Amino acid sequence: MNRKFYGCEKEDDFTWSRWFFGNLNTDKGLKEIDAYMQEYIRYTVTGRHYKGNYRIKYDKLKQWGYKSLVHEYYKQKNESV
DSSP states (O other): OHHHHHOOSOTTOOOHHHHHGGGOSOSHHHHHHHHHHHHHHHHHHHSSOSGGGGGSOHHHHHHTTOOOHHHHHHHHHHHTO
């Protein structure tokens, strides 16, 4: 998913974030997508949808390479100022 959202290292990559971040003025939808992605990463690991999945902490998701859309949105927004 990181490649779909953020692309590779090349500056001219056409990516979801490059296309949509400039058109957003709120992070509400990004928070929903982040929550969905985190839930499904945990599901992928456990094979179940249940509250016990939250034993897999956010820090572990980050270790596995997860990047928050909200974080990346504000990072890009701050870089363009």
